[in-house]
Each structure stands twice: as structure tokens, then as C-alpha cells.
Amino acid sequence: MPERGLLVSAPGKVILHGEHAVVHGKAALAVALGLRTFLRLRHGGGGRLCVCLPGVGVRREWDVAELRVLRDRIAADFDESKSPSVEQLDVLKEFAGIAADASAPDSLAVLAFLYMCLAISAKYGDVPSVDIAVWSELPTGAGLGSSAAYAVCLAAALLHACRAISCPLKDGEATARWTEEEMTLINSWAFQGERVIHGNPSGVDNAVGTWGGALRYQSGKITSLKRVPTLRILLTNTKVPRSTKVLVAGVKEKIVKFPAIMNPVLDSIDAISQECQSVLEAMPTNPSPEYYPVLEELFDINQHHLNVIGVGHPSLDRLCRVTASHGLHSKLTGAGGGGCGITLLPPDATPLAVEAAKRDLCACGFECWETDIGAPGVTLHSSSSLNAEVLHALAES
């Protein structure tokens, strides 16, 4: 397999409960999404390093010898425990022809790629002569952890190319996962990639991308839930653009304006995350319908609370109303003010009801995916285990 290349994937994430409250020290539950990012690594022979990101229109190629020189210029303090320095990133931007204040996904993806490649190779081996293609089922900028899934895939592939981690996929196996120790290393390097892209990320997204399942995040501490069932959901993007920064500031303002009214709401949201965690940890892997009413009730309550703290939006009200008309329960996920919502699909939701809900959501101009949460984290794949669409997208590069 190392000779023939590598196929890796990592999941996106959604916040199940605790968005915004987490900014104020409360718990949040983040879960791995069934929509994934896929990476194909091929060993090249020509002393070139190629990266191709068909989703954002990127195709870049560098001379490995040139990258070695570049690496040695900035290698003084490559360390996965330290943030990439401004100086390092400035040198990389200049090298790659990226504007100093670039913020477009394609520029940040190339920058993270270069940083991770040079930093990992500085620590574990030589700059690899490989072709890397990455393609994602996740939309970018929708709060679904697409940058983290990208960074996790890159970290796994580059650590593997530098022989810092093994290749656990045995012949004849469809998928395989790394050891806990290897995943810890992948996660820490993925966090470096996230730092390049986001500056000061929480680390939740890359943790979900690496470990999968569900994580609890509170005051900087990330813990995996003991066990998590796989739950079917609809993920709906209202496509209403919003600024997370403005929404976070609005919540802060409301808390300052009405502390006695708003602080109890944050306490209630915290208790919802706790209750949801307990319910999820008590659910069997393939839960029967009777587990769902509590999850649905928690969705409904939190959706009201999110409206109270001012991050609702008429498009999200509409999403909830449309799904409610089919007996399904939804809440916004992430920043709110538009963006995405999730809808639980209990096992007894009829395919007809689900199809009707999807049709009605699309009729609102929303984009809608039927997928699941609680998905596995970073995974190695045999090419026969990937579907044709993914293989085709990766081959186009």
C-alpha cells in the first residue's frame, strides 16, 4: 500500500448542543458528520510535490529541492506544540504568491498544506515526492469543520509519507484506523493546520475529524463521549450568509443587557448538553425509536433558547416549521443567524416523510443532505471501499 499510495478520509462536524454557550464557559457537544473529506496520496518519482484541490480550484506543484531550501530557512522552531509563527507564514505566503492578508479558502488551503508539509518533514524525514489530491463532500465556510477535515487528512497522509505513523490497512481490508497514539499525533498536526487557517481555533473540529463519534468541549477541555450511536439526520444549509463574529458579539451584548434573564438560559443550555450526553451514552449502537423523543425535545428546547439569545433567523424558523410539518424536529447548528440546521431522523420516520421533508426544504432554496452523525474519525480506505463519485473526484486531479 505505501508504494501504491494512500486513501484517507476524515469527517466534518456539527454542534449538537452548546453552540454560543460554549463561548461563556458552558459545555458543547460536537459530533462527527457523515459527510467527509477524502485525500488520495500517490508516490511520485520526479522530485515534485503536487497538491490538487478540485473543490476550490487549486493545482500547485513545487520542486522538492526548492521546498527543502525553503524549509531550512524557517525550520528553526517547527514544533507541533507551538503555533506557526507570523514570520514563518509570511515566508510561505511570499513563496507561494499568496497575499499577506489573503483569507480565501484556496489561499489558506495552500498555505496550510505548505506549512504542514515542511513542518512534518522537518521533524520526521525528507520532503516527500508525492501527488496529493483532496476532495470534500463538505461545503466550505458553513461551520461544518471542512478545514479541520482537510487538515486531519493532510496530517495523516504527510505523517504517513514521512513514516511517522504506520499503515494499518491490511490487504483485503476495506478500511482501517490508526492506533490511539498515532491518532494523537495526527490530531496535534491537524491542529497546526487549523491554526494556519483560523489563527486561534478551539481544537474541537480537528479532534472530531480525528476521533470521530462525539466530543464534549468545555473551557478548553475536550473529552470523547464513552460511546455514541450513529444517528440519521438531515443537514440543511439555508445558504443565508452570516458572520460568526457578529453573532457572538450580539449574544455577549444581550448577556450584558439582561444578565438575570440571559445567564439562566446559558445554564439551561449547559444542562441540555449534559442531558443529551447522558442519553447518547445510554443508547445502543442502533437505537430503537423510543430513545428519540427525549433527543427531539432537547432539540426543540435548545432551538427556542438559541432564538432567545438572538442567533435565530427567519430561514431557520422556516426550516424548523417545514420539518415539523413532517413530524421531524430540528435546530440550528453552529453560529446560527442563517447557516445550517440539523433534523433528527428517527428510525420510524418513513422514507416518504423524509423524502417529502427534503423536497420541501429544497423548495425553500435550501441545500439538504441525508447523512448521519457519530461517524468514524480519520480512516484509511482501500480504493475498492470508496464510491465511484469520490474516486472520480480524486482522479480528476
Next chain:
Amino acid sequence: MPERGLLVSAPGKVILHGEHAVVHGKAALAVALGLRTFLRLRHGGGGRLCVCLPGVGVRREWDVAELRVLRDRIAADFDESKSPSVEQLDVLKEFAGIAADASAPDSLAVLAFLYMCLAISAKYGDVPSVDIAVWSELPTGAGLGSSAAYAVCLAAALLHACRAISCPLKDGEATARWTEEEMTLINSWAFQGERVIHGNPSGVDNAVGTWGGALRYQSGKITSLKRVPTLRILLTNTKVPRSTKVLVAGVKEKIVKFPAIMNPVLDSIDAISQECQSVLEAMPTNPSPEYYPVLEELFDINQHHLNVIGVGHPSLDRLCRVTASHGLHSKLTGAGGGGCGITLLPPDATPLAVEAAKRDLCACGFECWETDIGAPGVTLHSSSSLNAEVLHALAES
């Protein structure tokens, strides 16, 4: 005036904030409604006591001498500080031909009338030979304090007929109100009437009917707000029937099921009542539009909270949505689960927007009144100060 008769009115009430939370020891704000109950007392000469309630189809007449005998049978412990006894009420029911388990408004209205008439006359004078007609702008059974407004009017009229209170209306005056001391007496006898009708009322409705304006109620303690502006509102009856008892039990059940999630919501509602009280007490009598956004925000937040504690209803969601489409903010008032909603009408709401909102609410099958809150309590009227509709309704008797 005593010779020519008496015209009295008392307002209904709505809960502005704190419904349901009040059951759990939190504060509630009750405000007097612009919709009123009117009573006309005429001194008769034929030794008869007549009561006519055209709204509930009641017309009863008794011989005063017969009532004196009845009174003496049960007069042992008439006292406005003690609840009417089951024995007293059983005797009155038998006398009036009311079934032991009667609960229809007409039966309870006759029973309260008889009790109040005999009890007040036992304490202050003779059974009066009068004709009393009562008519109300308030729908019954909609949580708008119609029974309390009735009891307040009756208490004032009967106390006046027995010369226990004065007639403060001077010739040429349109309206007049009693002294604090007289209103305290009216309120305590109105509470007796409420006890006949409701068994174990909180006393808030009759207090609002007596004092008007706005009252805070918490853990059995009723206090008047220092001052209250008159605020224009739409009062909308969804006409969806509901059981207050079932709704109260449902809230209790949710608190028991999710104490850590629900108790903070009750705390937040308590803080909303407190904040609203502060805002109202700081408002001038004719408030300008800039005072309204906070009141509207508190409406929106509380409406979400009421949904969280499980007393919302699709009809109330619809009411809120319809008024929101005209830029107006609404919440349910009272028990919820249907019933009534109130909509704030800021001074800068255009007549066109208000008319459009009313038309759209009526198109939903709702009944809608444009009225105000913060109305005066029990009031004496000259007949020229009452509008033709009221005089006509009272004259029909």
C-alpha cells in the same frame, strides 16, 4: 344618585409576564385590561331583588322577605375574611335550584350573586330591594378575569346599596373612584365572590379588577406597581379550548423530568417580570416609541420560554407569526395551549399596520380586540359617560 341608581365598571385582566412560573414561586405581572364589565343598579320598590345577566342568559328574581329568611338560616359565620362554607353554598344551591356539581358560568354567577348579597346584607344592612344588571365586554372562560370583574362590580354595588361605602360621584362628573379604604373593602368582598366561583382563587384577578393598573404577584403577596402607563394592545382569542389544570400539570411534569434544564427557565421568566416591572415604572404615562423595543424583546423571550415549558400551541405560533409579519410582537397570556395572546401596539405602529394585523388575525378564525392595558380599576360612572352599546346592553335586562 343613590335614588336614581348606580353604574359601576371593573376591568378584566391579562398576565403580562410570569404565567405558570407563578405556580412555582416566581413573580407574575397582572395588568388591568381595557375590556370591562358593567353593572347597573336600580332601586326597586316592590320588595324584590332582581338580577339580570344578558351575556349568560340569566334573569332571576326573588322575594326580599324570602331572602331574609334564607340569610338568617346560614348567617352564623358570614365574614369576608373566611371562605364561604360548603354548607352555606349547598343551601344556596338548593334554594336557587342549582345542581350540586354545577360549573356552568350562569349557575356560578347566580350562586356568587346570592352569596354576596346575603353575606354583605347580613353584615351591613338589609337585603336590598334592587334590580341589578351586569354585562361584560369580556369573554368568559378565556382567562381574562371576567368572573373577578363581575365580583368586583357586585361587591361595589351591594356594599353601596347597604351604605357600607359612599357614592363618590358628584353631579356633573363623568366618573369617580372610591377611597383606598373603600376599595380594600370592595376587593375583600369581591374575593369572596371569586371563592364561590373558583374555590381557591389567587386573589390576583379581583385585585386587578379593584385597583386597576398593574400588580405584581409572588408567593401569595400582591403589590401594586408604583405607576403604570396605559399601553395599547391587541388582545386575540385563538378560541382553541384548553384545560389550565392539564397545562399546569404538564409544566410540573417537565420540571420533574428535566430539573436542571427547566428551573433556569423559570428563573429567567422571573427576571423578565422584574425587568418589565422596572421598565413600566420608569415609563411616562404616554410613553414615546423608544420605550417599546425592550418591552417587545421581553415579549419575544418569554414567548420562547413558554414554548420551552410546554404551554405553547400552533395557534399561538401562528398568532405570533401573523403579528410579526406586521412588525408587531406578541406572546400568549394566561394558561396557554391556545386561549389568548397579547400584541403590543407601539405609538408608531401605523393604523394601517394595526388594521392589517387585525384582519389577518380574524382570517385565522381568531377573535381580536384593540384595547389597552393599565386601565383604571373599579369605577363609578354617570350614565352619560357610558357608550351607547353598554347602556343598551344594560337596558335590555
